[in-house]
Amino acid sequence: xxxxxxxxxxxxxxxxxxxxxxxxxxxxxxxxxxxxxxxxxxxxxxxxxxxxxxxxxxxxxxxxxxxxxxxxxxxxxxxxxxxxxxxxxxxxxxxxxxxxxxxxxxxxxxxxxxxxxxxxxxxxxxxxxxxxxxxxxxxxxxxxxxxxxxxxxxx
Numbered sequence: 001x002x003x004x005x006x007x008x009x010x011x012x013x014x015x016x017x018x019x020x021x022x023x024x025x026x027x028x029x030x031x032x033x034x035x036x037x038x039x040x041x042x043x044x045x046x047x048x049x050x051x052x053x054x055x056x057x058x059x060x061x062x063x064x065x066x067x068x069x070x071x072x073x074x075x076x077x078x079x080x081x082x083x084x085x086x087x088x089x090x091x092x093x094x095x096x097x098x099x100x101x102x103x104x105x106x107x108x109x110x111x112x113x114x115x116x117x118x119x120x121x122x123x124x125x126x127x128x129x130x131x132x133x134x135x136x137x138x139x140x141x142x143x144x145x146x147x148x149x150x151x152x153x154x155x
Contacts, residue, residue, distance in 0.1 A: 002044035002045060002078075004043065005032035005043045006032065007032045007033035010025050011025060014045065014047065014076050015075055015091065017073075018075065018093045018094070018095060019120075020117045023117035023118040023119050024091060024117045026117075026118075026138065027117050027140070027144055028043075028076075028097070030141045031089065035082070039083070041080070041082050043078060044078060045077065045078045046076065046077055046078070047075070048073075048077055051079070053079075055074055055077060055090065057079070057100075058077075061100060061112060061153075062098070064153060065152065065153060066129060070092060070098075071123075071124075072123065073092065075091050075092065076089075076091045077089060077090050077091070085101055085102065085103050086100075086103075087100065087101060087102075088100040094120055094123065095116060096114065096115070096116060096117070096120065097117070099112070099113045099115070100112050100151070102151065102155065110150065110151035111149065111151055114147050114148065115144050115146045116145040118142035118143050122145075131149075132147060133145040133147045134146055
């Protein structure tokens with residue numbers, strides 16, 4: 001059974017090796033709160049070593065859509081479907097979170113999102129692509145910087 005991510009008491013379990021573990025845990029909790037409030041869905045994660053299928057799915061989309069391959073070590077993943085949307089998350093050791101929102105019935109509403117934990121630099125892989133980041137304040141995670149791109153292919 002995958003552990004449910006709590007958002008009342010933020011835990012760094014599974015993220016301890018990250019230099020920004022507290023901020024990354026806060027961002028993960030922020031995602032858990034979003035899914036509970038919007039969809040009444042409990043956000044769960046599994047260690048990256050136990051989720052090769054999710055890692056391969058996310059890696060394939062990043063590589064085929066934008067030629068992106070992250071050097072950072074993946075720590076945890078999450079993969080689930082709510083309503084008609086398939087979601088995939090990868091939380092990386094450097095503090096990056098990648099999410100994929102893939103609607104099953106509307107190809108125009110498919111995207112890859114990148115969120116940077118407070119205290120981390122923009123990864124070189126994204127800096128090279130000239131992404132612009134917006135800031136979001138979070139009680140759980142401090143300041144989160146995020147950006148996205150629209151998925152054009154079929155996955």
